[in-house]
Amino acid sequence: MSDTHFGxxxxxxxEKPSLVRGVFDAVASRYDIMNDAMSLGAHRFWKQExxxxxALRPDMKCLDVAGGTGDIAFRLLARNxxxxxxxxxxxxxLEEGRKRADDKNILRNIEWLCGNAESLPLPDNxxxxxxxxxxxxxxxxxxKALAEAHRVLMPGGRFMCLEFSHxxxxxxxxxxDTYSFSIIPKLGQWIAGDSAPxxxxxxxxxxxxxxxxxxKMIGDAGFKQVRHTNLAGGVVAxxxxxxx
Numbered sequence: 420m421s422d423t424h425f426g427x428x429x430x431x432x433x434e435k436p437s438l439v440r441g442v443f444d445a446v447a448s449r450y451d452i453m454n455d456a457m458s459l460g461a462h463r464f465w466k467q468e469x470x471x472x473x474a475l476r477p478d479m480k481c482l483d484v485a486g487g488t489g490d491i492a493f494r495l496l497a498r499n500x501x502x503x504x505x506x507x508x509x510x511x512x513l514e515e516g517r518k519r520a521d522d523k524n525i526l527r528n529i530e531w532l533c534g535n536a537e538s539l540p541l542p543d544n545x546x547x548x549x550x551x552x553x554x555x556x557x558x559x560x561x562x563k564a565l566a567e568a569h570r571v572l573m574p575g576g577r578f579m580c581l582e583f584s585h586x587x588x589x590x591x592x593x594x595x596d597t598y599s600f601s602i603i604p605k606l607g608q609w610i611a612g613d614s615a616p617x618x619x620x621x622x623x624x625x626x627x628x629x630x631x632x633x634x635k636m637i638g639d640a641g642f643k644q645v646r647h648t649n650l651a652g653g654v655v656a657x658x659x660x661x662x663x
Contacts, residue, residue, distance in 0.1 A: 425619065465651070469552060473577070478547075479548060481547065482545075484507070489520055503529050536567060537563040544570075551580050569640050572662040574663065584627070585629040585630060591654075630656050633647075644660060645660040
């Protein structure tokens with residue numbers, strides 16, 4: 420039995436998926452409100468930048484993993500993607516996404532699927548585009564999730580990841596750490612009624628590989644032309660690669 424991290428805690432690899440699922444069960448109904456509060460609305464800009472860098476066509480089949488609330492899927496469809504399958508391990512998050520889709524009258528060209536990023540319930544070579552935003556740091560085995568992304572993409576398909584990363588400026592890093600550990604859990608308690616999921620959130624960001632290490636992992640999974648772009652000084656980064 421192997422061990423992994425859940426924030427700063429060491430847990431068994433078998434235990435982590437249920438712990439992560441519990442985190443998002445607890446915050447699903449307040450997830451978007453908390454994103455606005457924690458990032459001062461910046462997450463909307465980051466997601467828009469992420470999607471705007473993708474060349475989309477009406478014939479494209481897209482897979483958005485860990486995208487339960489539909490934030491990325493709705494943006495892809497608004498920019499002319501043909502069809503988006505939203506896959507998330509957490510049923511409560513998917514239910515929030517479906518509610519939002521109903522509210523927005525987005526009923527066509529979108530599918531909701533409960534599944535694990537490390538063992539996607541999907542066939543090989545099915546998608547033109549794989550996106551994952553603020554989700555890959557929550558998987559137990561990042562290498563397995565990347566291998567699955569490569570498997571389900573068609574040759575020529577693109578992998579795109581938006582994730583919290585590592586700040587480059589020492590001064591900004593200190594300010595960011597102070598805000599993350601002192602303010603974000605308190606916001607979680609105030610808005611969502613529970614600080615623990617947000618304590619996990621800030622700890623999980625620190626455990627995630629930096630830009631260079633994560634780029635290497637993407638390459639090791641078989642992707643080519645791997646690149647990354649920092650946003651907000653490295654608070655977040657967009658990583659991309661192609662299946663050749």
